[in-house]
Amino acid sequence: MQSNRLGWILLAPSLLILFLFGVVPFLYVAWLSFHQWNPFAANPDIIYNGAENFRRLVFDAAFLASLGVTIAFVFFAVVSELILGYVLAQAFMKDFPGKAIFRTIHTLPLIMAPIIVGSIWKLMTTPSIGIIPNLLDTWFGLDLNIGQSAAAAFAVTVIMDVWHWTPLVTLTLIAALVSLPPDPFEQAQIDGANKRQIFWHITLPMIAPAVVATVFIRLMDALRTVDEVLMLTGGGPGSATRYLGVHIFKEVFPRTNYGYGSAISVIVLYLTIVACWLLYVSMLAPRNQK
Template sequence: MQSKKLGWLLLSPTLFILGLFGIFPFIYVLWVSFHEWNPFAANPEKLFNWAANYRKLVFDAQFLASLGVTLAFVFFAVVSEVVIGYILAQAFMKDFPGKAFFRTIHTLPLIMAPIIVGSIWKLMTTPSIGIIPHLLKNFGIDLNIGQSAIAAFCITVIMDIWHWTPLVTLSLIAALVSLPADPFEQAQIDGANKRQIFWHITLPMIRPALIATVFIRLMDAMRTVDEVLMLTGGGPGSATRYVGVHIYKEVFPKTNYGYGSAISVIVLYLTIVICWLLYTSLIAPRNKRG
């Protein structure tokens, strides 16, 4: 009994911080989502409007379009980061000249704030001074993300891959380092090739770490705001108006706090559903077989 009290006592600071910065803000946003509230209007009072904000977003073409491009962005970014991150993790598991230097350079984007990342890519993609349009001109490609919706979308995906692939790499390196050597040695003795070893030994053993990494990146990608807002501002048109950017523009320029809160709650719900679907399709069947 005494040990349980001590355990709760030691957990109490963490629970307090979680409640203050996690649970309380969520409850407040949920409450605001059932109101019409513009704090800068002539009448700054919150007006309870039941589920009017949620009914509105179901028929909001701009929100639905932003949700569509967000899901496309998340798919291409997260899948690319996982594939590239695994390849780099395998490469960094081997010894080669300059390994420590390359690992350091590879990790540098992680320490940069998203707004800085957006600023760097803004400079690199500006047609008049950017190095990327200059290099692409040598191949006859005229890159202008302010005019081409496809180019703007692709550049935001590449920027996200550049920024967050190091996180995936570090997570998978940790998973690969912890794997026992015996199953791999036995598979090689039995004559298994690299593809068979990957599908039947490596992938099942790193699956929990891989899924956890995908969850982290999926949740981060769903709420991308800073770097995209800095790079494209959500344009051209609505090509890169991801839900995070859409919420920002609803809450700050339009000061529509109630509707913005409703969108935030729905996006959180969709993120949880997507993660749950991934879990049930990839982890739960394996647990049942075990």
């Protein structure tokens, strides 16, 4: 009983911080989402408007367009990071000359702040001045202009995200691969299984929890990407890279549309939870039932 009380006392500071900086702001945003509030409107008061913000969302073409490009961005970025991260993790499981240096360099993007990543990629991709458009033009005669081409801007934001976050996936998967017991693999080889069969029937099922956890983290991060993209393209050209995070930022900060912006935030949180739940159910639940 006494140790239980001591446990709660020791936990109390953390719980208090979590409540103040996690729960309270969330409750405030949820409360605001049922109100109309723009401090620069003719009437700057906070006015209760029921579910009007959510009703408006359903018919808001800008929001729906933003949702569409965000889903595409998340899909391409997370899938690419997962595949590339796995390939790199497998590579790092083997010894090769310069492995330590390569692994260090490969991990460097992880420690950079997103705003710096966006700045670097902006410098590298500025039309006609950046090194990437220059090299593409010199080597292949390609004109990369992320200020004009929606497809190019979209692709560059995905590549930038992959460059930034693949190391996280690699590190997580290395940890998972290192912890696998050797016996099932030796047994499979004795039974004559080929590499593909070993991957699908042994490696993947055994590292599935780590993969799902990694995908959860990346999915949540990618859904709320703001800094990098805002710095690189500003959401443009047009609305080509106006992902949900950027859309919310522009609604809430410059436009000071606090009520409506809060409603979008709540919906995005809901969508994130649903996406994670679907992922969990599809990948881990059948395995757990067995």
